[in-house]
Amino acid sequence: MTSNGHNRSLVVIQLSGGNDYLNTLVPYNEGLYYDYRPAVSIEPEQVLKLDDQYGFRPGMEPVKRLWDEGKVAIVNGIGYPNPNRSHFRSMDIWHTALPEDIGNEGWLGRAIRELDPKGDNVLTGVNFGRGLPRALGCRGVPVASVGNLETYGLFPDMEDESLRKFALETFAKMYGGARGGDAVMDFLGQTGTDALKGADILRTAPAVYSSGVEYAADPMGQSLKSVAQVLFADLGTRIFYTQHGSFDTHSGELKTHAQLWDEVAGGIGDFMDDLKEHGREDDVAILVFSEFGRRIKDNGSGTDHGSGGIAFVIGGSVDGGMYGEYPSMKEEDQLDGDLHFNNDFRSTYSTILEDWMGLEAAPIVNGRFESFDLIKN
Amino acid sequence: MSSRDMEMMAHLMRRAGFGATRPELEEHVARGYEATVEKLLNPGDPHNLPDDVLRRYHVDMGESRFLDTAGAYWIYRMVTTENPLEEKIALFWHGLFATGYAKLNQARSLLNQIEMFRRVGLGSFRDLLVELSKDPAMLVWLDNNDNHNGAINENYGRELLELFSMGIGNYTEQDIKEASRAFTGWTLGNAEYMVTRSMKDSIWPYGRISWHFDFREWDHDDGEKTFLGETGAWDGDDIVEIICKQSSAAEFVCRRIFQFFAADEIDGEGEEVVADMMRSYFESDYEIRSVLRTLFNSDYFRSERSMYKRVKAPVEVVVGAVRIAGSYREPTLEAPQLASQALFMGQGLLMPPTVEGWHEGDEWIDSGALVERVNFAAQELRNVELPGVQDIIYRLAHMNGGTLTPAELVNGCLDLMGPIRVSDETREALTGYVARSGDVPLRDDDSAEESANRVGEVLGLITATREYQLA
Numbered sequence: 001m002t003s004n005g006h007n008r009s010l011v012v013i014q015l016s017g018g019n020d021y022l023n024t025l026v027p028y029n030e031g032l033y034y035d036y037r038p039a040v041s042i043e044p045e046q047v048l049k050l051d052d053q054y055g056f057r058p059g060m061e062p063v064k065r066l067w068d069e070g071k072v073a074i075v076n077g078i079g080y081p082n083p084n085r086s087h088f089r090s091m092d093i094w095h096t097a098l099p100e101d102i103g104n105e106g107w108l109g110r111a112i113r114e115l116d117p118k119g120d121n122v123l124t125g126v127n128f129g130r131g132l133p134r135a136l137g138c139r140g141v142p143v144a145s146v147g148n149l150e151t152y153g154l155f156p157d158m159e160d161e162s163l164r165k166f167a168l169e170t171f172a173k174m175y176g177g178a179r180g181g182d183a184v185m186d187f188l189g190q191t192g193t194d195a196l197k198g199a200d201i202l203r204t205a206p207a208v209y210s211s212g213v214e215y216a217a218d219p220m221g222q223s224l225k226s227v228a229q230v231l232f233a234d235l236g237t238r239i240f241y242t243q244h245g246s247f248d249t250h251s252g253e254l255k256t257h258a259q260l261w262d263e264v265a266g267g268i269g270d271f272m273d274d275l276k277e278h279g280r281e282d283d284v285a286i287l288v289f290s291e292f293g294r295r296i297k298d299n300g301s302g303t304d305h306g307s308g309g310i311a312f313v314i315g316g317s318v319d320g321g322m323y324g325e326y327p328s329m330k331e332e333d334q335l336d337g338d339l340h341f342n343n344d345f346r347s348t349y350s351t352i353l354e355d356w357m358g359l360e361a362a363p364i365v366n367g368r369f370e371s372f373d374l375i376k377n
Numbered sequence: 378m379s380s381r382d383m384e385m386m387a388h389l390m391r392r393a394g395f396g397a398t399r400p401e402l403e404e405h406v407a408r409g410y411e412a413t414v415e416k417l418l419n420p421g422d423p424h425n426l427p428d429d430v431l432r433r434y435h436v437d438m439g440e441s442r443f444l445d446t447a448g449a450y451w452i453y454r455m456v457t458t459e460n461p462l463e464e465k466i467a468l469f470w471h472g473l474f475a476t477g478y479a480k481l482n483q484a485r486s487l488l489n490q491i492e493m494f495r496r497v498g499l500g501s502f503r504d505l506l507v508e509l510s511k512d513p514a515m516l517v518w519l520d521n522n523d524n525h526n527g528a529i530n531e532n533y534g535r536e537l538l539e540l541f542s543m544g545i546g547n548y549t550e551q552d553i554k555e556a557s558r559a560f561t562g563w564t565l566g567n568a569e570y571m572v573t574r575s576m577k578d579s580i581w582p583y584g585r586i587s588w589h590f591d592f593r594e595w596d597h598d599d600g601e602k603t604f605l606g607e608t609g610a611w612d613g614d615d616i617v618e619i620i621c622k623q624s625s626a627a628e629f630v631c632r633r634i635f636q637f638f639a640a641d642e643i644d645g646e647g648e649e650v651v652a653d654m655m656r657s658y659f660e661s662d663y664e665i666r667s668v669l670r671t672l673f674n675s676d677y678f679r680s681e682r683s684m685y686k687r688v689k690a691p692v693e694v695v696v697g698a699v700r701i702a703g704s705y706r707e708p709t710l711e712a713p714q715l716a717s718q719a720l721f722m723g724q725g726l727l728m729p730p731t732v733e734g735w736h737e738g739d740e741w742i743d744s745g746a747l748v749e750r751v752n753f754a755a756q757e758l759r760n761v762e763l764p765g766v767q768d769i770i771y772r773l774a775h776m777n778g779g780t781l782t783p784a785e786l787v788n789g790c791l792d793l794m795g796p797i798r799v800s801d802e803t804r805e806a807l808t809g810y811v812a813r814s815g816d817v818p819l820r821d822d823d824s825a826e827e828s829a830n831r832v833g834e835v836l837g838l839i840t841a842t843r844e845y846q847l848a
Contacts, residue, residue: 084576085578085579086482086577088478088482088728089480092479102479102730102731104731130721131720131721131749134730142743142744144745145745145749154748155751155755155837157752158759163834166810166813167834167838167841170806170809170810170838171751171838175843177803178802183739184641184847187742188742188747188843189843191744192744192747194744195745195747195748198744305577305578305579
């Protein structure tokens with residue numbers, strides 16, 4: 001619980017496709033960077049300098065502003081042993097916190113189970129997007145998955161509102177009948193009733209929302225606006241999830257990567273402004289991650305899959321600064337042409353779970369990992 | 378043609394296939410139940426959309442660089458095949474021998490594995506396990522490419538016994554080691570290079586390169602092994618042979634088939650059916666076709682003990698709705714979304730969560746998945762432009778002089794969508810929905826269009842029922 005009586009919540013932003021670390025936090029004073037990246041680099045004068053070594057790529061101005069306010073923790077060189085360069089597998093590893101085995105439970109699904117063991121609130125975890133990311137998947141843990149908050153629920157394509165209302169009433173009758181017969185039919189009845197309830201509650205969120213912040217029309221901005229709407233409606237949601245992409249910039253990287261970060265950084269900046277306007281800045285931490293970084297050498301137009309990446313933890317209660325080491329680009333320090341990771345992603349997970357959410361991390365992330373001291377207490 | 382015959386045929390087609398339209402059911406009922414079972418078990422030409430036509434619309438279906446094209450391709454097969462059991466048995470084996478894209482980055486070899494299931498999936502379990510052990514996707518998925526003479530990797534040997542054929546408790550750790558020795562040298566051509574490429578998820582510079590089985594004699598352990606009590610210089614074929622003659626293997630495969638085709642849970646009388654299936658297994662030289670014949674023709678299967686006793690898998694929801702509505706009969710660029718829909722409902726084709734496959738039965742259902750199931754199927758069936766929906770409307774318009782009371786309309790729709798049996802509560806709720814606007818004149822020129830839309834609404838609501846979630 002924070003000082004103003006709200007529960008702390010976590011917003012996870014997944015950068016799908018493998019975000020290019022080197023062109024996100026640019027080592028603009030490193031000659032090797034420009035040697036290895038003849039075609040896909042960012043000129044020193046364009047960099048938003050954090051110090052005399054590193055700076056954000058252009059487009060990240062809103063994050064730079066938050067950095068200057070001390071609200072951005074950068075986790076450098078994040079990864080895991082024996083990095084896998086497959087999108088699917090590497091994302092699985094991040095989702096299940098299991099680098100060696102193929103796991104069944106998502107780390108956030110487990111966290112939700114700890115936060116709400118009986119599943120009393122169907123909205124403890126809310127995903128914005130279609131289909132559940134494996135990170136949120138955990139048997140018996142209800143999580144709402146919302147494509148579009150305005151139309152979320154059953155029969156969104158029924159345009160005639162009175163017909164839709166009547167269809168929903170019919171659905172409620174069909175699922176709300178007496179229990180105690182067939183176990184599967186009862187279970188379906190309960191699930192359908194829960195789904196209707198969750199949708200009814202979620203639909204109230206946009207109606208009670210008002211804000212001076214104008215989010216961008218792109219999917220990232222709209223997802224973060226939805227997060228804000230649900231958050232301010234105080235529905236008991238503790239974990240929000242959304243993703244943006246594709247960061248899989250094999251070709252035409254300079255243009256694509258610029259636009260993606262424009263959207264992500266813009267969304268984060270607007271969201272933080274919105275939190276501030278509503279006095280909720282200290283209640284929320286944002287985790288931004290990607291399944292891997294990209295190859296040190298460019299391929300003439302873009303970059304291929306690599307290892308060793310960057311993550312961010314952002315929020316009013318975050319102790320801003322650099323954590324982890326920026327990996328060396330020297331040839332002898334590389335890992336098959338990639339940046340070498342120097343801290344396990346489960347350290348960052350553990351920090352968030354223990355220091356922010358107040359949960360025991362080890363059973364959730366499958367082991368004990370050293371925390372970073374990045375949450376202000 | 379009794380309504381009971383129709384109901385039974387609809388049940389058979391939901392299980393052995395993905396449901397059937399009324400014209401299809403009429404044809405099957407006229408042929409007779411057991412004759413239809415034989416037709417299903419002995420597939421002829423599937424009359425699918427030919428691959429070369431599909432590729433004109435989906436260029437990636439040639440090479441299958443991407444997972445979603447591969448999923449779309451398989452969904453097309455399911456939607457348009459005239460041999461539904463061929464696809465259904467492939468889906469069954471895919472769930473049991475669950476091989477996933479994540480580790481392979483090779484959609485083409487996954488599709489090859491599915492094609493192998495079509496080819497031998499109804500034949501001898503022995504042939505199937507031998508082919509599976511040589512399947513390149515499986516070899517990489519369970520690391521048999523790392524299983525070497527003198528340095529075994531037990532992953533495949535273990536899962537073959539535990540998850541694919543006998544189940545835990547029927548063998549020892551030593552049996553796993555001995556089986557693994559017998560599969561040394563069973564690998565894929567140019568394995569090291571191919572595995573490195575898949576690890577790096579690289580399609581450069583040559584695109585995906587197809588995989589094929591390779592036996593490396595020099596890496597094969599041809600020494601003596603003792604497996605399940607039998608000693609000899611066994612290789613992989615011998616191991617499969619020894620597995621197949623075990624009662625535990627017969628029981629394992631028959632139980633799984635029962636749960637996939639007959640009922641999620643096996644009750645006391647179900648156990649007797651499983652015993653009959655096991656007899657068929659041994660009498661037929663382990664033939665899956667014979668096992669299925671015994672099941673489909675059993676009194677148990679043809680009764681209330683089996684009907685509606687399975688929760689539909691997402692793929693069944695998607696393909697079933699599409700087949701009834703008659704959509705996606707031609708190649709369209711929207712087809713990959715069918716595979717995505719199943720994924721949103723919790724079943725990503727060619728990407729099962731782990732080697733254990735999906736958790737089936739009521740574990741398919743959670744509130745998010747239920748919303749996706751209902752929204753997808755309801756939208757298809759509410760679309761009165763689709764030929765399957767139009768056929769239903771046409772048939773209704775030729776009942777009772779063309780004007781139906783709310784109860785008649787609901788009963789007619791439930792009949793033509795299945796027949797689907799529903800509870801009184803469900804029927805009342807549906808009737809109440811229609812009654813709001815009175816009788817439904819389907820042949821009155823002024824209101825036919827509005828009436829057709831009302832039929833579509835009822836069809837959509839039927840897909841939203843609890844009963845429709847069951848197969």
